[in-house]
Amino acid sequence: MNMLEPYFKEGVIEAGCDEAGRGCLAGPVFAAAVIFPAGISIDGLDDSKKLSADMRYTLRTEIEDRALAWAVASVGPEEIDEINILNASFLAMHRALDQLLQPPAHLLIDGNRFRPYKEIPHQCIIGGDGKYLSIAAASVLAKTYRDDHMQLLHEQFPHYHWSSNKGYATLRHREAIMLHGVSPIHRKSFRLTDEQLLIDFESG
Numbered sequence: 139m140n141m142l143e144p145y146f147k148e149g150v151i152e153a154g155c156d157e158a159g160r161g162c163l164a165g166p167v168f169a170a171a172v173i174f175p176a177g178i179s180i181d182g183l184d185d186s187k188k189l190s191a192d193m194r195y196t197l198r199t200e201i202e203d204r205a206l207a208w209a210v211a212s213v214g215p216e217e218i219d220e221i222n223i224l225n226a227s228f229l230a231m232h233r234a235l236d237q238l239l240q241p242p243a244h245l246l247i248d249g250n251r252f253r254p255y256k257e258i259p260h261q262c263i264i265g266g267d268g269k270y271l272s273i274a275a276a277s278v279l280a281k282t283y284r285d286d287h288m289q290l291l292h293e294q295f296p297h298y299h300w301s302s303n304k305g306y307a308t309l310r311h312r313e314a315i316m317l318h319g320v321s322p323i324h325r326k327s328f329r330l331t332d333e334q335l336l337i338d339f340e341s342g
Contacts, residue, residue: 142183142271144174146246146261151206153242154272155231158186158280160223162305163315164298164324165288166212167223169230170279172272173206173240180204185267186277191285198282201275208275209237210283219327228253248273295321 145152157169180201186194202208211233213226221229231247235255245252245260248267252260263269267277285304292300298314298321305311305323315330324330 142274143269144178144271145176146263146270147244149176151240151243152246152272153207153235153238153244154246154248154266154270154274154276155234156248156267156273156276156280157227157230158277158284159305160227161307162325163307163311163328163330164215164300164305164321165291166214166284167218167226167230168210168212168280168284168287169227169234170208170210170276170283171231171234171238171242172201172208172275172279173238173242174204174272174275175206178204178271180271180275183271183274183278185265185274186281188268189278194278194282197275197278201278205275207238207240208279209234210279211237212284212287215323215325218325222327223325224251225253231255246270246273248277291323295323 151173153171153173155171157167159165159167183197211230213230218226232255242258245258246266247260247262250262250264252262266273288300288304297318299310303311312331320330
C-alpha cells in the first residue's frame with residue numbers, strides 16, 4: 139500500500155480537495171474538502187480509484203470521525219452545461235470549502251488547475267490523491283457520496299443502469315441513451331452517443 143504524505147507544509151492547517159464524476163455523461167460532479175489533525179495516519183487510505191467499494195465506505199466513516207473538518211458539495215448537470223465541466227469542478231470544490239467549519243490556511247488540490255479560493259494559497263498536485271492523505275480522503279468522500287447519489291437517480295431512471303456505471307460512458311449506458319433518449323440528468327453539452335455505435339445501432 140502506498141504511504142501517503144501527511145502534509146505539504148508542516149504546521150499549517152491544510153485542506154485537501156478532490157472531485158468525482160468529471161468524466162461522466164450524467165449526474166452532478168461532486169467535490170470534497172478534508173482537514174486532518176497533525177500526526178494522523180489512516181490504514182489503507184489511498185486514491186479512491188485504487189480501493190474497492192467496500193473499502194471506500196469503511197474509510198469514509200473513519201475519515202469523517204477523525205477529520206478536524208470535512209465537507210462535500212456538488213454541481214448539477216444544468217450548471218455543468220452552462221459553465222463547462224472544468225469550471226463546475228472548481229465550483230464544487232469552492233462549495234465544499236465554503237462549508238468547512240474549520241478555515242484552512244492552505245489548500246492541496248488534486249490536478250493541475252484550480253481557480254483561487256478567496257485569499258487562501260493553494261498547491262495543485264498531479265496525482266495528489268495518491269500522494270497526500272487529505273487529498274486521498276477527499277477523493278474517497280467525493281466518490282462515495284456521488285455513488286450514493288447516482289444510486290438514488292438509478293431508482294428514478296433504471297434503464298440507464300446508473301447503479302453499475304454511475305453515469306460514466308460505458309457501452310451499455312450509451313446504448314440505453316439511444317434506446318430511451320436523453321434524461322433530465324444527462325449533461326447535454328457532452329457527446330452522449332458514439333458516432334460509430336450509432337451507425338452500428340441503426341444498421342443493426
